[in-house]
Amino acid sequence: MNGQVDYTKPLPYGTDLGRLNPACTAGRHGTYTAFRDGCRCPHARDAWRIYQKRHREGRAEPRRFDATGVRRRIQALWAIGHNSQAISAATGGRLSADNIHLITKRSAVVASTRDAIFDAYRRLSGKPGTSSTTRRRAVAAGFPSPMRWGADIDDPNAKPDPAGSPRKQPAVVDDVAVQRALEETGVELSTEEQTAALRLAVAKGEPLSRAAAHLGINYFGARKLLAGDLTPRRAQQQRVEAALTEMGHLTDSAIGALLGVHHQTVTRARARLARRQEQLAS
Known part of the structure; x- marks a missing residue:
C-alpha cells in the first residue's frame, strides 16, 4: 500500500498506511496526523516533516474547500434526474446517498469529498438520469441544470443562464x-x-x-x-x-x-x- 499512496498529499481522515517500525505502538500509521497521534514509523516522520515545511513556506494545501461548486454540481445532477443513489454509485461508493444530501447544506468540504463529487459530475452531467421524481423536485426547487452553469459553476459570484439555456455561442450569419x-x-x-x-x-x-x-x-x-x-x-x-x-x-x-x-x-x-x-x- 505504501508504494501506491502519496502520503505527502492530503488523505481522508483515518487513513492508515501501515506500520513500518515494529516497535511503534500507535493506533494508526504513516501520515502526518498519525505522527501527531504518536506514530513514529519512518513514513509518518517524513510526512510530518514535509507538512511542517510547507506550512513554514506558505505552501500548505487547504484541508477544507469552499462547497459552492460541490453543492451546485449535486443540485445540477438532481435537475437532470440523477438521484442521490445514482450520484453515490458514480463516486464509487466513496459517499453515501445520505452524505450527498448533507453535503448540499455545508459551506466547506474536505478534498476527498470534493474530488468524489467532481468525478461523479464528469460521469453523469452529459446524460439524463432515470428519476423523474428527483428531476421534478429539483426543478420545483429552482436548481439549474449542468448546461445552465457551464464553466462558471465554481464561481460563487456567477449566475446560471436562463432556464433551459445552454452557454450562448456567438451568432454566425452566412x-x-x-x-x-x-x-x-x-x-x-x-x-x-x-x-x-x-x-x-x-x-x-x-x-x-x-x-x-x-x-x-x-x-x-x-x-x-x-x-x-x-x-x-x-x-x-x-x-x-x-x-x-x-x-x-x-x-x-x-x-x-x-x-x-x-x-x-x-x-x-x-x-x-x-x-x-x-x-x-x-
Whole structure:
C-alpha cells in the first residue's frame, strides 16, 4: 500500500498506511496526523516533516474547500434526474446517498469529498438520469441544470443562464445563405440569418409582409424578429440548436432531457441543421 499512496498529499481522515517500525505502538500509521497521534514509523516522520515545511513556506494545501461548486454540481445532477443513489454509485461508493444530501447544506468540504463529487459530475452531467421524481423536485426547487452553469459553476459570484439555456455561442450569419434566401424559396436559415434577411429586404424597400411571406415567416413573428424580441417558440429553437452545436454527439432524448423539451423538438432541430449544412455544401 505504501508504494501506491502519496502520503505527502492530503488523505481522508483515518487513513492508515501501515506500520513500518515494529516497535511503534500507535493506533494508526504513516501520515502526518498519525505522527501527531504518536506514530513514529519512518513514513509518518517524513510526512510530518514535509507538512511542517510547507506550512513554514506558505505552501500548505487547504484541508477544507469552499462547497459552492460541490453543492451546485449535486443540485445540477438532481435537475437532470440523477438521484442521490445514482450520484453515490458514480463516486464509487466513496459517499453515501445520505452524505450527498448533507453535503448540499455545508459551506466547506474536505478534498476527498470534493474530488468524489467532481468525478461523479464528469460521469453523469452529459446524460439524463432515470428519476423523474428527483428531476421534478429539483426543478420545483429552482436548481439549474449542468448546461445552465457551464464553466462558471465554481464561481460563487456567477449566475446560471436562463432556464433551459445552454452557454450562448456567438451568432454566425452566412451572408451567402441570406442572399440566396431572398432570391429563392425553401432556403433553411437560422434565426439570426432570418433576421438579417428581413433587415436586408426592408432596407431595399420591400414591404415586410412580402419579405416575411417569401421567407415563410409569420408577419407578426417577423416584426418580433426585427425588434429583437423572440417568440417563445423561436427562443426554444435557438436553445435547442445551440445545444446540438455543443453536444450533437448525444442522442435526441438525452439532449431533450437536459433542456427540458420533447425529444422530437430536438430531432426537428437536428434536421434543420442538417439541411443548412447541405445548402452550404451545394
